[in-house]
Amino acid sequence: MAKQSIGLGAAANDNTGDTLRVGGDKINDNFDEIYNTLGNGTTLAVTTSNAALGHVLKYNGSNFVSADFGQLTTALDVNSNIITSASNGNVTLQPNGTGDVLITAGSVTTTFEGTDGTVDFPTSVKYKNEYTAIGNAPAAATYPGYFFTVDGDDNPYVNINITAGGVGDTRAALLTQYSGINALTDVDTTTTAPTNNQVLKWSQSAGKWLPGDDQAGISSLNLFQTINADTGSTTADTQTDTLTITGGTNINTSITGDTVTIDFAGTISTSLNSLTDTDLTGLVQGDSLFYNGTSWVRVASPITWWELGANASNDYTFSGPGFPTTASDPTLYVHRGFTYAFDNSSNGASHPFRIQTTTGLSGNPYTSGQSGNANSVLYWTVPMDAPNTLYYQCTSHAAMNGTIIVVN
Numbered sequence: 001m002a003k004q005s006i007g008l009g010a011a012a013n014d015n016t017g018d019t020l021r022v023g024g025d026k027i028n029d030n031f032d033e034i035y036n037t038l039g040n041g042t043t044l045a046v047t048t049s050n051a052a053l054g055h056v057l058k059y060n061g062s063n064f065v066s067a068d069f070g071q072l073t074t075a076l077d078v079n080s081n082i083i084t085s086a087s088n089g090n091v092t093l094q095p096n097g098t099g100d101v102l103i104t105a106g107s108v109t110t111t112f113e114g115t116d117g118t119v120d121f122p123t124s125v126k127y128k129n130e131y132t133a134i135g136n137a138p139a140a141a142t143y144p145g146y147f148f149t150v151d152g153d154d155n156p157y158v159n160i161n162i163t164a165g166g167v168g169d170t171r172a173a174l175l176t177q178y179s180g181i182n183a184l185t186d187v188d189t190t191t192t193a194p195t196n197n198q199v200l201k202w203s204q205s206a207g208k209w210l211p212g213d214d215q216a217g218i219s220s221l222n223l224f225q226t227i228n229a230d231t232g233s234t235t236a237d238t239q240t241d242t243l244t245i246t247g248g249t250n251i252n253t254s255i256t257g258d259t260v261t262i263d264f265a266g267t268i269s270t271s272l273n274s275l276t277d278t279d280l281t282g283l284v285q286g287d288s289l290f291y292n293g294t295s296w297v298r299v300a301s302p303i304t305w306w307e308l309g310a311n312a313s314n315d316y317t318f319s320g321p322g323f324p325t326t327a328s329d330p331t332l333y334v335h336r337g338f339t340y341a342f343d344n345s346s347n348g349a350s351h352p353f354r355i356q357t358t359t360g361l362s363g364n365p366y367t368s369g370q371s372g373n374a375n376s377v378l379y380w381t382v383p384m385d386a387p388n389t390l391y392y393q394c395t396s397h398a399a400m401n402g403t404i405i406v407v408n
Contacts, residue, residue: 004029038064140169154178184209272296290341292377301381303339310347313397329402332392336406339381341372348375352395355380359391361398366390382406 004026009017018026032041039045046057051066058067067073085091093101101112111120129148131137137148140159149156155173162170175183182189187200187209194211201212226235227243234243247253250266273280278289278296289296290303309317315328323330334340344353352374356363369381374395386406394400 001029001033003033134171137171140171144169155183292341293343299339301337301339303341305341305343308342308344308347308351308353310351310400313351313394314399316351316353316392316394316400316402329400331402332404333407334380334382334404336382336384336386336408339379342378342380343376344374344378345376348373351397351400353378354393354395355404356391356393357387359393359401361393361395363391363393 006023006026007016007018009015017023035041035044045059045063047063047065048057049066052068054069055066056069057064058073083091095101095114098114100114103110103112108123110122112118113120130151131148132151134150134153134157137150137157138146138159140146140161144159144161146159147156148158155176157171157173160170160172161168162172173183180189181187181200186207188206189200189211192211197214198211199214200209202208203210226233236243245253245255245260245262247262247265250264252263252265254261254263269275272278272289275296277294280289280298283298287298287300288302290299290305304321306318306320306323309319309326311317311328317326317328318330318332319326322333342353344351354363354374355366355370355378357366358364366387368386369383370378372379388406388408390404390406392402392404
């Protein structure tokens with residue numbers, strides 16, 4: 001109800017105010033309102049004993065008693081409200097002495113240590129620490145160990161005190177998988193860009209690692225990359241490649257320490273007759289060997305080998321011993337008892353070669369001491385009774401002829 005006031009009248013004893021009964025009733029009604037509101041209707045539920053400056057009345061379950069406003073006696077329930085400040089003021093949580101500040105969310109409690117200021121996050125922390133420019137980040141000296149990134153910069157940074165080189169407090173860029181090696185202060189691949197197969201080599205004068213050829217600085221070391229043999233070759237294709245030395249037929253190889261030994265394990269021929277390209281059939285004292293184009297064979301006397309050619313159908317051409325240059329239809333001088341080979345292999349089918357006693361295509365053939373073939377190689381050992389003068393003739397072309405003088 002609204003407070004009831006006693007009517008006092010316009011002046012004393014003018015009989016215009018409330019009667020004593022009516023005034024007393026209003027007083028009772030006002031007190032009933034107070035006792036019903038602040039008590040049980042009979043007794044007030046408010047105790048102000050031990051009140052002090054800053055105390056408030058706090059209901060303890062049965063009475064409102066004087067209590068310190070700065071202390072909570074039960075958990076504070078904000079009931080979906082917020083704790084805020086006015087006029088940009090701070091909201092401070094300050095435990096006494098070295099007490100900790102505990103913030104619990106769900107089942108995880110984060111502790112702000114009161115002894116050393118350490119913040120203990122027992123689980124992961126998500127935060128954004130990126131600035132629009134490196135100069136906007138906290139100063140290195142003020143916030144050592146501070147990690148941050150810069151928008152548009154590929155490198156993260158950390159505030160650190162670098163003792164080397166007297167750098168001191170600085171914002172040092174950190175390397176990531178996207179960083180280039182040139183981000184290191186002692187590497188320079190910008191001044192001179194590296195080329196294929198180069199390496200980084202230390203330059204004392206520049207005080208940096210610079211691109212350089214791999215072999216530079218090892219000029220005293222000679223290596224073989226490729227090894228060639230009579231047939232085939234091999235090229236080392238790894239740093240640990242192995243070269244194997246294998247002996248062929250009747251060849252053994254061995255290695256002791258740094259020495260490679262190659263031994264012949266077969267039988268060395270000790271006579272000419274054991275060679276595969278030598279035929280000594282009928283060999284007697286005084287015979288000679290000559291090469292017939294395929295094998296070494298015996299001959300009973302010294303032998304002279306002449307190569308025959310043709311100048312169209314006009315001349316035979318001779319080359320070999322006794323002819324400084326190729327000669328056309330030359331006069332031949334032969335010795336009795338000597339052997340001569342007329343090699344007509346290149347043109348024998350077109351220009352058959354014949355020795356005869358008379359001239360012309362119809363001349364008389366002379367065959368004493370001859371063997372072989374007029375179309376390939378004709379061998380002639382000049383008989384001791386051979387005529388002093390003979391002739392050679394192409395049996396197909398009359399113009400191809402010459403004289404043979406038999407020397408005593």
